Amino acid sequence: MSNPLVDMQKPDVIFCIGTNMTECHPVAATGLKKAVARGAKLIVADPRRIGLAEISHLYLPLRVGSDTALLLGMAHVIAREGLIDEEFIKNRTVGFDEFFEHLSPWTPEWAETITGVPAKDIKTAAMWYGSADKSAIYYTLGITEHICGVENVQSLCNLALMTGNIGREGTGINPMRGQNNIQGAGDSGALPNNYPGFQSVTEPANQAKFKREYDTEIDLEKGITKVTALELCGDRIHAMLIDGENTLLSDPDRKHCEHALRSLEHLVVIDIFLTETAQLADVVLPATAWGETDGVCTNTERRVQRLRAAVPPPGEAKPDWWIICQIAQRLGFNGFDFDSPKPIFNELCRVSPIYAGLDWERIDKGAKNGVNQWPVPHKAHPGTPRLHEGEFVNGRGIFSNVHYRDPAETIDDAFPMWLTTGRRLQSYHTHTQTGRAQGIEYLLSEETLEVNPADIEKWGLSDGEWCQMSSARGSITIKVKATNRSPRGTVFASFSFADVPVNLLTGSGYDAITHTAELKVCPVRLEPL
Amino acid sequence: MAQKLTIDGKEVAFSEGETLLEVAERYHKEIPTLCYDTRLEPFGGCRLCIVELEGARNPVASCTTKAAPGMVVRTATAKIEAYRKTLVELVIGENREVDVHPLRGYASGELANLRDRYGMSSEGTRGTGPGRLTGAMSGTSKSDDNPFILRDYELCISCYRCVRVCAEQEGDHAITVMNRGFHTQIATEFDGLLKDSACTFCGQCIQTCPTGALADKKAMRASHTVAQGPVRRVPSAVETRDSEDLAKENALAPETTFDKTRTICPYCGVGCSVDILTQDEKIVGIHPAMDGPANLGALCVKGQFAYDFVQHPDRLKMPLVRGEDGELHETTWDDALDRAAEGFRKTAAAHGRHSIYGIASGRAPSEAAYLMQKFIRVGFGTNYIDNCSRA
Numbered sequence: 001m002s003n004p005l006v007d008m009q010k011p012d013v014i015f016c017i018g019t020n021m022t023e024c025h026p027v028a029a030t031g032l033k034k035a036v037a038r039g040a041k042l043i044v045a046d047p048r049r050i051g052l053a054e055i056s057h058l059y060l061p062l063r064v065g066s067d068t069a070l071l072l073g074m075a076h077v078i079a080r081e082g083l084i085d086e087e088f089i090k091n092r093t094v095g096f097d098e099f100f101e102h103l104s105p106w107t108p109e110w111a112e113t114i115t116g117v118p119a120k121d122i123k124t125a126a127m128w129y130g131s132a133d134k135s136a137i138y139y140t141l142g143i144t145e146h147i148c149g150v151e152n153v154q155s156l157c158n159l160a161l162m163t164g165n166i167g168r169e170g171t172g173i174n175p176m177r178g179q180n181n182i183q184g185a186g187d188s189g190a191l192p193n194n195y196p197g198f199q200s201v202t203e204p205a206n207q208a209k210f211k212r213e214y215d216t217e218i219d220l221e222k223g224i225t226k227v228t229a230l231e232l233c234g235d236r237i238h239a240m241l242i243d244g245e246n247t248l249l250s251d252p253d254r255k256h257c258e259h260a261l262r263s264l265e266h267l268v269v270i271d272i273f274l275t276e277t278a279q280l281a282d283v284v285l286p287a288t289a290w291g292e293t294d295g296v297c298t299n300t301e302r303r304v305q306r307l308r309a310a311v312p313p314p315g316e317a318k319p320d321w322w323i324i325c326q327i328a329q330r331l332g333f334n335g336f337d338f339d340s341p342k343p344i345f346n347e348l349c350r351v352s353p354i355y356a357g358l359d360w361e362r363i364d365k366g367a368k369n370g371v372n373q374w375p376v377p378h379k380a381h382p383g384t385p386r387l388h389e390g391e392f393v394n395g396r397g398i399f400s401n402v403h404y405r406d407p408a409e410t411i412d413d414a415f416p417m418w419l420t421t422g423r424r425l426q427s428y429h430t431h432t433q434t435g436r437a438q439g440i441e442y443l444l445s446e447e448t449l450e451v452n453p454a455d456i457e458k459w460g461l462s463d464g465e466w467c468q469m470s471s472a473r474g475s476i477t478i479k480v481k482a483t484n485r486s487p488r489g490t491v492f493a494s495f496s497f498a499d500v501p502v503n504l505l506t507g508s509g510y511d512a513i514t515h516t517a518e519l520k521v522c523p524v525r526l527e528p529l
Numbered sequence: 530m531a532q533k534l535t536i537d538g539k540e541v542a543f544s545e546g547e548t549l550l551e552v553a554e555r556y557h558k559e560i561p562t563l564c565y566d567t568r569l570e571p572f573g574g575c576r577l578c579i580v581e582l583e584g585a586r587n588p589v590a591s592c593t594t595k596a597a598p599g600m601v602v603r604t605a606t607a608k609i610e611a612y613r614k615t616l617v618e619l620v621i622g623e624n625r626e627v628d629v630h631p632l633r634g635y636a637s638g639e640l641a642n643l644r645d646r647y648g649m650s651s652e653g654t655r656g657t658g659p660g661r662l663t664g665a666m667s668g669t670s671k672s673d674d675n676p677f678i679l680r681d682y683e684l685c686i687s688c689y690r691c692v693r694v695c696a697e698q699e700g701d702h703a704i705t706v707m708n709r710g711f712h713t714q715i716a717t718e719f720d721g722l723l724k725d726s727a728c729t730f731c732g733q734c735i736q737t738c739p740t741g742a743l744a745d746k747k748a749m750r751a752s753h754t755v756a757q758g759p760v761r762r763v764p765s766a767v768e769t770r771d772s773e774d775l776a777k778e779n780a781l782a783p784e785t786t787f788d789k790t791r792t793i794c795p796y797c798g799v800g801c802s803v804d805i806l807t808q809d810e811k812i813v814g815i816h817p818a819m820d821g822p823a824n825l826g827a828l829c830v831k832g833q834f835a836y837d838f839v840q841h842p843d844r845l846k847m848p849l850v851r852g853e854d855g856e857l858h859e860t861t862w863d864d865a866l867d868r869a870a871e872g873f874r875k876t877a878a879a880h881g882r883h884s885i886y887g888i889a890s891g892r893a894p895s896e897a898a899y900l901m902q903k904f905i906r907v908g909f910g911t912n913y914i915d916n917c918s919r920a
Contacts, residue, residue: 005799005823026731026829028799033700055700177798178918181898182891185916188898190889192912196899201912214907223912226919229886237886237913239876241869243901244890245917265879266872270890273843274857283869284857286845287893290795291805291812291836295894297793299800299823307894310790310805311812311839315846316862320890320897324904326862330870333908336900344896366791371822425729426830428796436843437835439676439747443730516919 003136003172004301004373004385009035010170012132015043015125017067017156018142018520022051023425025140025176025300032138041132043125045070045117046142047420048450048492049485058125061487062115064418065407065521068148071155072404073111073119074126076103078162083130085164092397093161099399106404114404130163134170141178141422145519147408149511154400161397167388177300179429180290184298187355187374188348192223197352213351215334227515230256234263241268241327243320244287246275249430249498252517253473253507270323273432276498286317293319295341296363301385302373304355306363357381407521408509411489415471415523417455418490421506422520427496435496447500448481450492451526456482459526466529469493471505471522477529478502491524534600549591549602550578558604561613561643563620564688565592566636566737568819568826569697575620575688577613577643580604588612614647621649625683629741631785632748632806633679635816637741640686673722677730677746677834680715680723684742687713691734691743698827703728732833736817736826747834748806748814752785787813794832795892799823801832812836873908882909889916 008014008031021029029052036042036055044056045067053059062070078084079100089096108119108126115122129135137160143152156173165171177183189196199206201222210218229237230251240261251257261267261280269281272289292313298304321341328336338344342360349355357376366372371383387393411418426444428434449469451461461467463482468475469491478493478500486492495502509518531542536553543552548571553560563575571592579588583601588609591602603609620640621627627641671680689706692715696702703726707716717726735743789804802821806814815836819826848865849857860868876884889901898916905914 022729025797025799026729027801027824027827027832030698030700030827034697037697037700179798179891180793180795180800181893181895182798182916182918184895185889185891185893185898186918188889188895189902189906190887190898190914190916191902192915195906196902210906214903216907217910218906219911221912223914224886226886226888226915226917229888229913229915236880236884238880238884239873240886240888241873241901241904242888243897244892245888247888247917250917266876268869268872272845274845274849278845279857281849281857282851282872283865284845284849285865285869286848289839289844290892291790291792291839293894295896297800297894299793300798301800301823303800303823305793305800305802306791308790308792308805310788310792310807311810314840314844316848317844317846318862320893321900323866324897324900326866327869327873328900328904328908330866331874331908333904335903335907338900341894341896344899348895348899428831428835433795433838434831434835436838436841438837440830440835442674442676443724443830514919 001172001174001176001301002166002387003169003174005031007136007170007172007386008032008138009038011035011040011134011136012170013041013043013128013135014138015045015129015135016052016138017045018152019138019140019176020046020048020050020052020142020422021138021140021176024178024423026425028176028300041128043128045125047418047487047490049487058121058128060115060117060121060125062117064420064490065146065148065518066115066404067143067146067152068155068402069106069111069114069404070117070122071152071159072103072106072402073108073115073122074129075155075158075162076106076111077108077123077126078130078159079103081127081130083127084162088164089162092392093399094396095399095401096162099158099162099401102401129159134168135163135165136171136174137165138174138176140176142520144175144511144514144516146516146521147509147511147518148405149516150513151400151402151405154402157397158399158402161399166397167386167390169386172386175300180299181297183300183302184296184304187298187352189352192225195351196348197354199353210351225515227510227517230260233260238264239266240264241270242277243270243324244272246277246430246432248276248280249495249501249503252503252519254501254503255474256507257503268327270320272317273436275430275432285323286315287323288313288317288319292317295319295321296345296360298374304358304363304372304374306366353377408518409472409521409523411523415525417524417526419469419471419505419522419524420490420492420520421495421502421522422492424494424496427494429496430498431496444496447478447493447497447502449478450481450483450486452484452486452488452490453482454488455486455491455526456480460528461526462528468527468529469505470525470527471508473507474504476500476502476504491526532596532598534596534598534602536602537604543596547596549580549582549589549594549596549600552596553580553591553602553604560591560604561617561646562592563639563643563686563739564690566690566694569690569693572689572693575616575686577616579609579612581606581609614649617643617647618649620686624686624740627740629684630744630749630752632752632787632814633735633741633744634738635736635819636739637744639739675723675730677732677830678723678735679744679746679749681742681744682715684740685715686740686742688739690737690739691715694733694737699729699731699733701727701729701731704734730830730834731828732830733817733827745814751811751813751837752787752808754811789816791818794828796831796835801828803828803832805836812839877909883911883913885909885911885913887914889914891917
């Protein structure tokens with residue numbers, strides 16, 4: 001997030017797109033609700049009539065996968081109506097003139113033909129977003145889990161740059177991170193293109209630095225992404241070490257994924273349960289869980305916070321860091337003689353400029369000692385709640401002349417309905433944790449397919465009965481639930497329940513740059529059982 | 530220039546918009562409250578925070594009175610303290626129980642603390658059933674089969690903190706006040722089950738309730754399990770304990786002690802601060818951290834109630850290796866680590882260093898992710914490392 005969570009209460013206009021925040025980030029959503037109660041205008045764009053849509057002032061029910069068209073239409077209106085921030089554009093961006101030219105054909109009327117959202121609502125959204133003093137964008141995987149995820153994000157950046165809604169309180173471009181430490185995993189360098197602290201692996205100065213730090217030669221080119229690695233299993237990739245990911249249920253195209261993992265010569269999984277993925281492993285190493293492990297994590301607003309152990313682990317479970325060190329030591333690797341998480345975190349801080357002012361003690365003391373939101377470039381630095389104030393780290397903001405593209409697969413006679421996937425309030429991801437929490441089943445006992453009542457009738461289904469749902473990749477059976485949350489022509493399911501493996505169906509394509517799967521769009525066919 | 534007023538004979542500064550209670554608390558005046566929660570709009574319902582204000586005919590509620598220049602305020606005169614004592618007596622006299630189970634909720638001991646502060650004996654003020662003043666609320670515990678929130682309205686004092694936290698903090702407006710006077714009730718719309726209302730089971734009402742009328746069923750059950758014997762899951766009798774059983778459980782409660790450990794919620798990326806509550810090495814509940822920078826006392830149903838996966842019997846307790854028979858078998862750490870390392874060594878020897886890939890977790894601490902990338906980069910000299918953020 002460019003802005004801190006406390007800023008959620010401060011915008012005049014809030015534009016939420018592809019984020020089901022009341023279910024996926026409920027506590028953050030309370031900030032939006034307070035802003036609305038205070039008088040902020042809320043625009044919600046989402047194919048489904050989600051909880052946020054219910055409290056919005058303007059709801060844009062766009063067709064799944066049409067976000068770029070909607071955002072181009074809004075940018076067109078902002079440019080046409082002169083709602084641009086000329087001062088900001090002049091001082092802090094490049095490429096606006098070309099972008100202005102680029103926008104001319106993408107009228108809201110054109111956008112209506114792609115998105116299904118009435119042109120007048122697209123205009124209203126653009127007028128609100130462009131006219132307010134402080135407008136903020138919030139998004140989640142509804143923006144990124146598309147073949148055009150990068151274009152979607154660039155489209156949002158275009159809106160913020162042309163209106164100067166970045167680098168100030170109550171503005172910004174704010175992706176909500178989904179996992180407790182997914183930000184920290186990236187910060188720590190678990191990426192094929194970046195060393196710790198987002199230092200590019202192709203930058204010679206960084207290459208020299210890590211050669212020195214790690215006393216070894218490291219490839220000068222980027223590594224491959226997990227998606228590519230899974231595609232190459234059995235071909236070029238023959239061994240994997242997976243820490244705490246239930247790849248088989250969380251990743252798209254389960255059959256492909258299972259085949260990939262099975263074709264490995266050696267699979268080592270570190271986890272707290274014998275997940276579907278761990279069941280395929282040659283070696284399963286039991287890790288300590290949350291509540292049993294000391295460490296550090298980073299939240300969606302780049303706040304680095306301390307995790308503390310409260311209870312001893314079961315049996316002989318060990319912390320992840322200890323397990324990795326033990327394997328590394330057996331292989332004779334240098335630099336793994338750690339006896340606690342503290343020196344590991346301090347090493348991470350030492351090699352990462354964005355963490356340079358942090359250390360274990362500072363994080364342990366908590367918020368009292370500065371806000372600990374990175375970048376924290378030196379010890380005396382208080383932390384950075386708000387990014388891009390005054391200037392962008394990489395120079396000037398660049399406008400992107402994006403084009404709308406259809407999803408990888410579109411509906412046809414064989415697969416005439418759109419399936420979109422996501423999460424539910426009471427369940428977390430593949431349900432390995434929430435599924436083992438007493439009482440959750442009272443609120444969420446099984447997976448259901450949310451279908452508009454008109455579609456139930458159209459396809460001969462019955463509310464509460466099972467149906468067969470098929471895509472180009474496979475079929476599952478799932479119970480039908482009638483609801484107006486789903487628009488006509490689009491159905492929804494989560495991937496929380498192992499007995500309803502929705503990821504057998506998904507996996508039609510990936511974003512070419514980020515390799516994020518198009519989990520939000522999958523043409524399907526529904527048939528009664 | 531700062532504005533001034535006088536509190537208990539001392540001139541003090543205040544800022545525009547501050548209430549008398551806020552100013553007094555800054556100067557360490559211990560003004561009692563019951564309906565007050567710093568996160569909520571002032572309500573002025575319990576009247577315990579009354580102070581004498583020169584020029585005002587009656588005492589004023591300090592939580593709702595804005596500070597003004599030149600005010601002369603007395604916070605603890607004998608008369609004010611007598612009023613407060615009577616008010617506390619009235620509240621206590623109505624309630625079935627004052628010494629409630631400490632795991633009922635974060636604030637559930639507030640009423641008992643006030644009783645102690647005003648030196649009331651336990652006799653005549655607690656545990657004697659419906660007391661001297663009996664409203665309709667007494668004797669009406671709401672039967673609600675949900676597994677999380679006990680609705681024990683015999684202990685309700687109509688402070689409306691639950692209603693206000695649901696509306697103002699959570700923004701859900703799931704509960705409201707029904708009827709007036711002695712017939713006041715806290716209810717959902719159409720007076721049904723929480724499950725059938727807008728309630729999301731975030732638990733904020735539990736944590737703000739000052740008497741334990743709304744209570745954490747799950748924590749009380751878990752605590753009971755600990756009290757009953759060894760630290761392990763006892764499925765049958767305990768889990769079927771219904772609301773009535775839990776409501777009666779106060780008698781054995783006050784001695785219960787628990788430890789708190791400050792950490793961060795294990796679920797989404799918001800990073801809410803929580804306190805893990807433990808008894809005898811068992812997690813018995815979660816309190817939201819009122820000063821947590823990302824959540825300021827708020828949690829959701831997952832963070833509040835979905836913690837018991839940690840001590841679930843399904844947890845892996847021993848390393849496993851695949852045997853000749855194709856099945857996974859328990860083994861020692863030495864054996865498993867040797868096998869893990871040997872596999873990587875063999876694969877690298879057979880197929881080269883680019884045949885090995887690492888996937889770090891977005892759920893484990895940063896130290897794990899850092900070492901995962903270091904393992905791949907130092908060990909194999911490649912950038913064949915990723916985390917689980919792409920799907």
